[in-house]
Amino acid sequence: MPHGNSIDSDPSSFRKYKQPGQLISTLEEESPNLPPSTHAPVKYGELVILGYNGCLPSGNRGRRRSRFILYKKEVPNGVKPDKRYEISAPRSAQVTKDNEKHTIAYTLSRHQTFIEEYTTDFKTDMFQIGRSTEPIIDFIVMDTVPGAKCQEDTVISESTISRFACRILVDRDPPYNARIYAAGFNSTSNIFLGEKACKWRTEQGMDGLTTNGVLLMRPKGGFQATSTPGVWREVSVCGNVYWLRETRSSPQRGKLVESENNILEDGTLIDLCGASLLWRSASGLRHTPTQELLDQLRKDINRARPQCPIGFNTLVLPRNRNVGRLLSENSKQPYAYLKCGHVHGFHEWNSKDQEGKEERMCPMCREVGPYEPLIMGNEASFCVDSEPPTHAFCPCGHMCSDKTAKYWSQVPLPHGTHAFQAACPFCATPLCGDQGM
Incomplete structure (x- = not known):
């Protein structure tokens, strides 16, 4: 890909943008639709x-x-x-x-x-x-x-x-x-x-x-x-x-x-x-992916049974759209090292606490950095295409397709009274790197 590093054969690694902030792995989920009126208005x-x-x-x-x-x-x-x-x-x-x-x-x-x-x-x-x-x-x-x-x-x-x-x-x-x-x-x-x-x-x-x-x-x-x-x-x-x-x-x-x-x-x-x-x-x-499609993409990922390279346990992307941090050692929740992009299940191996911020040393490449859960970007209206989720925003870990991540990483959202800052559309967290414009 011209704007990112190619993914290698190791299923535990994912592409990482050099633009203001996106990382990622492979996964996705669902979002609610408001019910139409009983007589189906325009x-x-x-x-x-x-x-x-x-x-x-x-x-x-x-x-x-x-x-x-x-x-x-x-x-x-x-x-x-x-x-x-x-x-x-x-x-x-x-x-x-x-x-x-x-x-x-x-x-x-x-x-x-x-x-x-x-x-x-x-x-x-x-x-x-x-x-x-x-x-x-x-x-x-x-x-x-x-x-x-x-x-x-x-x-x-x-x-x-x-x-x-x-x-x-x-x-x-x-x-x-x-x-x-x-x-x-x-x-x-x-x-x-x-x-x-x-x-x-x-x-x-x-x-x-x-x-x-x-x-x-x-x-x-x-x-x-x-x-x-x-x-x-x-x-x-x-x-x-x-x-x-x-x-x-x-x-x-x-x-x-x-x-x-x-x-x-x-x-x-x-x-x-x-x-x-x-x-x-x-x-x-009409050209936006439906919630059913997003859920199917999530199921396809889980059907592939991705495995943690450390614990060798199968990782499962939950259906729950409000996924939080799961601290169980046996958690199947996918986690990512935001510095290098490698994906694992949750583990306590070589954890460090620097200035109150939890960080980990990646056992694959020994890069030290934030260790965050990967969370599905479930609001379909933010997607610019219907492709599978292959990238995620940094530092929040919300996942979406390649082109969706690239688009929002370039959008300068108003910040304060006169500044602009690229942010994740799913949680509004400012992205890492330069201000997107």
């Missing part, structure tokens, strides 16, 4: 949160889950711009209190507010995403912590994800184009951009950005085996696309990108400053 697509490998730690419940499926609504609830005007008393005019009317209020000064009033659009369906638990939010997204963990409720008050982060409007007729806009309407059907918010006048009226922004990245060549990462942009409240600001909360907007729009293409990444989501269109999902 499916627009899915939003999948990076970092949870198919299920939240506390389980997928209601509007809080690792994946949200967008179905065609029985009654359209989309909105479109209608009237624009200015008022002299911000937030006191009746128009901003009428729950039947959706409005965006741009506060220009203490006594001047620009109002954009929206009307019902029977040709679109609207879905809202944010941290708020109010009924107006369709998909509740909390901060993602690397390692498939969620922040405790005591920390949520410090979240950088907006309570009403963004909204997506989908055409009800084919090809079901989905468009994303920064900011969502609150329980009174309003969006308020305060006096200090980043906003400006346009030929059509006003536009603005949310505090920490909503970023987009479309892959080049679609979402498939030959895809490469695109360029991160920021989408505005009105759906226009801009270059990134100097920092996430900078009051100065980036330059308008007139050649791009806010339509979500299959494989588009959406970053809400605290959580990243992957958009998979219904058409794109």
